[in-house]
Amino acid sequence: MKTQRSSRLRGFSTRAIHEGYDPGSHHGSLNPPVYLNATYSFDSIAQGQSRFAGETPGYVYARVGNPTQAVLEQRLASLEGGEAALAVASGIGAITALIWSFVRSGDEIVADKTLYGCTFSFLGQGLSRFGVTVRFVDLTVLEELAAAITPATQFVFFETPTNPNMRVIDIAAVAKIAHDQGARVIVDNTYGTPWLQRPIELGADFVVHSMTKYLSGHGDLLAGAVIGLAEDLLAVRTVGLKDMTGAVLSAFDSFLLLRGIKTLELRMARHCDNALALARQLEGHPAVGSIYYPGLQSHPQFALASRQMTAFGGMIALELAGGYEAGVRFMDSVKLAQRAVSLGDAETLVQHPASMTHNNYTEEEREAHGISFGLVRISVGLENLEDLSADILQALDLAHNA
Secondary structure (H helix, E strand, C coil): CCCCCCCCCCCHHHHHHHCCCCHHHCCCCCCCCCCCCCECCCCCHHHHHHHHCCCCCCCCECCCCCHHHHHHHHHHHHHHCCCEEEEECCHHHHHHHHHHCCCCCCCEEEEECCCCHHHHHHHHHHHHHHCCEEEEECCCCHHHHHHHCCCCEEEEEEECCCCCCCCCCCHHHHHHHHHHCCCEEEEECCCCHHHHCCHHHHCCCEEEEECCCCCCCCCCCCCEEEEECHHHHHHHHHHHHHHHHCCECCHHHHHHHHHHHCCHHHHHHHHHHHHHHHHHHHCCCCCEEEEECCCCCCCCCHHHHHHHCCCCCCEEEEEECCHHHHHHHHHHHCCCCEECCCCCCCCCEEECHHHCCCCCCCHHHHHHHCCCCCEEEEECCCCCHHHHHHHHHHHHHHHHHC
């Protein structure tokens, strides 16, 4: 698979390995040191005062910055094509820190109708308690966005592909409508990663990530990120992170993320290859009522995904013909794949969104937002394809024949 690249930059993996760090400035240490400290000393009162006032650069307290974290942030900004990045303690910490930094009572947000469960709760239930109106619409239908957006709309928020049902949203088209009305665009790029798509280059103002997933790649940490303009990210750091959420990422988790990102391109290529091959095998299986994978020509947004993404990702959603009961049989029958939430790990993970990651939707909301009780989500891992497909296919056989 061919990776998108800019002629003015080094290649993706080169930047993922080297950006923002010079071993020669750290005693030749090949990896950035892990700075395990909470606070920083000053040469003088005047230096401390100038740093707190933002008049001179430097660290003051680990809640607003850490040298290990700073290397990670520079690397993230480079990979996403943004001016600056902020690393935080979780994906929902990234979303809340960003939005709390800019919205006020009376503001409005337009969001896509399909979102990760905790994001949906924050937007649909949390913000409403503070006088912020959130409208959920189908952003694959641009007319719905045009009808919902108003002069009070501060943000348009969406994932693409969406979690869990793999809808693909046109980033450039949504950004144009939003910008024409004075709103800014936030794209959750967790499913895509900067290797598959870079929303800022397509017109988005902010990108958010749950770095717990593909950017880490090993299921051993929680982390999130915001990428955007430097001026905006300074506001998120000093307001949304420091004062509103306190969602601080540890130095050691920053180190683990730096390690994981070094192999992101290699891992994503394998995730995508495995997922596309598996999706093609599953498409005609009698237990599968519908399959949602943007790399299949049967996907409603196949043409858009082909244009917007380098490859099609590692996530597959299945609507099983036998509904919820078939989903239970399928998930209870896998042997190699693991029954677990999250995604982007080396291991293949299967889960039931309606009762797990999206269980905070009401039954009516699930129906309206396209999350049925027969939907199963597969995070396709890095196993050998023949082993993985044998496991998934035997589980589907058992689900169909029971």
